[in-house]
Amino acid sequence: MKITKLGHCCLIIEINEKRFLTDPGAYTTEQNDVKNIDCIVITHEHTDHLHIESLKIVLKNNPQAQVITNASVGKILDKESIPYTKVADGAKMDVGGVEIAGHGTLHAPIYQGYEQVENTGYFFDNKLFYPGDAFHNPNVPVDILAFPVSAPWSTVAQSIDYILDVKPRVAFPVHDGNLIKRNGITERLPKLYMEKAGIQFISLELGKETEF
Numbered sequence: 001m002k003i004t005k006l007g008h009c010c011l012i013i014e015i016n017e018k019r020f021l022t023d024p025g026a027y028t029t030e031q032n033d034v035k036n037i038d039c040i041v042i043t044h045e046h047t048d049h050l051h052i053e054s055l056k057i058v059l060k061n062n063p064q065a066q067v068i069t070n071a072s073v074g075k076i077l078d079k080e081s082i083p084y085t086k087v088a089d090g091a092k093m094d095v096g097g098v099e100i101a102g103h104g105t106l107h108a109p110i111y112q113g114y115e116q117v118e119n120t121g122y123f124f125d126n127k128l129f130y131p132g133d134a135f136h137n138p139n140v141p142v143d144i145l146a147f148p149v150s151a152p153w154s155t156v157a158q159s160i161d162y163i164l165d166v167k168p169r170v171a172f173p174v175h176d177g178n179l180i181k182r183n184g185i186t187e188r189l190p191k192l193y194m195e196k197a198g199i200q201f202i203s204l205e206l207g208k209e210t211e212f
Helices: 052-061 071-079 156-166 185-196
Strands: 002-007 010-015 018-022 039-041 066-069 092-095 098-103 121-124 128-130 144-148 170-174
Touching: 002 170, 018 098, 039 052, 066 071, 066 092, 144 156, 156 170
Parallel strands: 018 039, 039 066, 128 144, 144 170
Antiparallel strands: 002 010, 010 018, 092 098, 098 121, 121 128
């Protein structure tokens, strides 16, 4: 198995000469140039994991690629006339001799039910588990774990506890785009609830003086 991280949660996973692409979201653009992709796997509908325009480019560059996702994402793809195969929690699919299994049902809680959508983690070839936006333990032996390291719904401490709970042989971080992206959900979400409470939100620009 070979894994190439393009950014945030977008990975190229090569298994037995099959190439899988995960979560082509808005935080990355490198996926728009990749070729020879056999399967695109999408965990949930948030734009940092599913960017429709980027997905269309990937499919144009890889017309042979099939899409695997859950029913919630499927509703969005239906509107765009993009075919897909539903693999949700408890389901499995064979892709050229590589088993893809779905695990989990819900996105981790963000805040007061905010955008808690369907989220499906995927187990690749009984070796690599990528949970999407959740700390779901598949309760099966995991060789390699792609663990979320930074999100408005988690702390680093929770990420470490998750790794120790799953007990993989090796683990690597994903979902780190929020650490470098400005005006993402780490600013958008506090602003939303602050303004509802009548509190002004200000984002300080690096190197720029702001008077209060």
